[in-house]
Amino acid sequence: MNLRFREVNPAWAVAAIFFVVFLAYANHFRNTFHFDDSHTVTDNPWIRGLHNVPRFFTDGTTFSTLPPNRSYRPIVSTSLAIDYWLAKGLHPAWFHITTFFWYLAQLGLMFPVFRHTLDRARAGPFNIAIALFAVVLYGVHPAMAETVNYIIQRGDVYSTLGAVAGLAIYILAPGRRRYGFYLIPVALGILSKPPAAIFPLLLFFWIWLFDSETVTAALRRTLPAAAVCIAGLVFISRMTPPTFAGGSGSGYFYRITQPWVLLGYFRKFFIPSGFTADTDRVPLPSLLTADALAGLLFLAILIAAIRWCIGRRELRAIAFGLLWFLTASIPTSVFALAEIENDHRMYFPFVGLALATSSAGALLVERMRVPARILAPALALLIAGLAWGTRERNRVWSTEESLWRDVSVKSPRNGRGLMNYGLTLMAKGDYTGALGLFNRALVFTPNYYVLEINLAIAYGAIGDPEKAEQHFTRAISLAPNEASPYFFYGRWVFGLRRTPQAISQLQIATRLNPDYLSAHYLLMQLLADSGDAAGLKTEAQSVLARFPGDAAAASWLDRAAILPPAPPTAETADGYVNQSLNFFHAGKFSDCIDASRKAIKLDPNDAQAWNNMGACYNSLSRWDQGIAAEREAVRLQPGLRLAQNNLAWAREQKRNAGK
Secondary structure, eight states, X not given: OHHXXXXXXXXXXXXXXXXXXXXXXXXXXXOOOOTTHIIIIITOGGGGOGGXXXXXXXXXXXXXXXXXXXXOOHHHHHHHHHHHHHHTSOOHHHHHHHHHHHHHHXXXXXXXXXXXXXXXXXXXXXXXXXXXXXXXXXXXXXXXXXXXXXXXXXXXXXXXXXXXXXXXXXXXOGGGGGGTTTHHHHHHHHTTOGGGGGHHHHHHHHIIIIIOSOHHHHHHXXXXXXHHHHHHHHHHHHHSXXXXXXXXXXXXXXXXXHHHHHHHHHHHHHSOOXXXXXXXXXXXXXTTSHHHHHHHHHHHHHHHHHHHHHTSGGGHHHHHHHHHHHHXXXXXXXXXXXXXXXXXXXXXXXXXXXXXXXXXXXHHHXXXXXXXXXXXXXXXXXXXXXXXXXXXXXXXXSSHHHHHHHHHHHOTTOHHHHHHHHHHHHHTTOHHHHHHHHHHHHXXXXXXXXHHHHHHHHHHHTTOHHHHHHHHHHHXXXXXTOHHHHHHHHHHHHHTTOHHHHHHHHHHHHHHOTTOHHHHHHHHHHHHHTTOHHXXXXXXXXXXXXXXXXXXXXXXXXXXXXXXXXXXXXXXXXXXXXXHHHHHHTTOHHHHHHHHHHHHHHOTTOHHHHHHHHHHHHHTTOHHHHHHHXXXXXXXXXXXXXXXXXXXXXXXXXXXXXX
């Protein structure tokens, strides 16, 4: 048997692993874009041209269309632009192929790292087999599916690949270490995602455990890597746009929760269940809770196990794997992030767990003298079971509806997950079902402006404009510096033929976020429909100045040249009502009252004009006049709920003022 293992061709063995991993992921290549893919991929105009690649390295705002999500990841953006070019558009299969290719590359490099680590710990004829099993164990583990399926999270793939490749080159080419070639993939990994910067710790542990017996010598040989990684982190920090906001509310409560989270990750390696794309876990309230204490006990036991394994040469591969798990978990455990936990955070640490588990399992099998006729089928059954689990996770990630349905079941207290599941129902025209989910989400996320936008859209779709207006207004008040509330509000009022107000809202959206092409496109359409050739020309030129290859803007610019001038705007009641609304939202209440009066002069039966006038009087605390105007609005249109609410509020305020 020993002879057969010595004769195994590692290249063919790795190819066999690739085939098994491909079978596990064969059903994922047609899966759709999800979640953060929207603002980094599908709606991101910067990835639509290879000419933007140099800018990715000088301008972090190109990573996302959402200012709070703009981090500096130029390698990721470059790969997305290449995929867009190869696919000639947004075809997910091409993006999945790229991610999967680099995933296989990482697996291929994990094999020599594992094999040489096992050889340094304890030479033996079965180390090739153990290393191969560790790679396939990691390759088909369902936890990896969360990262492989989530296109924008290829940053985790590149980051982990950089660290693995750096260690592989260091181990396999000892004569070239002084040239620092092994640091090139590490640097590229850092430019993909910062966690690759923990490479010096991984390198130190490997040198200390397998290449040197002294801490001092290991530290000295790690210094070049530390210098490169520290410089990389400083550079990324300076290149990250100031609008980036990746933190959570409380760093203290975030950190005391992380040991419990790590215990959960550790459990999922051995019992791969409970995966969810968006958790509903919240920070622990105290370090003295049972969960917090259990997490601390887990860390204490893990550290004790590492120390015990370090003292025995044959167990050092286990120690190194466990140290990898802890070290790779540092970035997401120490730096307080927006979510307490995420399944894709297991991707990097599980490289170490795969090595530690396989090494420990091999020693146990050897000591128990498990016969090959039992061991081989058992391991094959284990791999088949994990591969099946991966294929099931791929199915969950196949569509937005399947993904968010899964999240709503496994994370029922996650307002964002419930909202996103509601969006999939709304896309199918099920507005009643969507509203049910949106209102459930409102319980858990009462101040989420995106949820307010979606509530407004749903209420507008079922014919309740008063509630729609209320939710749009609240979305704007919750996020006055975000472009999306103004865009969706502008799109909605355009549907109500309130074109001047729609143009005003879209202009605010494009001013707040010049990269928001959807707002630019709709604004150009409305300017064209209004006959505003000069405005259309200016808007199209501004888009082309930022995105020179934009075909839609070029088309609108051509149309502006032949657009006949708009006729003088007639003074209409609707026009003055729109004007009054703009004045109201701008806080110009006296101007709002004047515009409402002009509308009423042209159409005394316009209930909306009376309502706007009453709302402005109420804002000025002129309760009697506000009550009179709202009474007239209700008389003219008894079903106008907004006027009813304004009337009731004015009466209550008048009573309170008289006390």
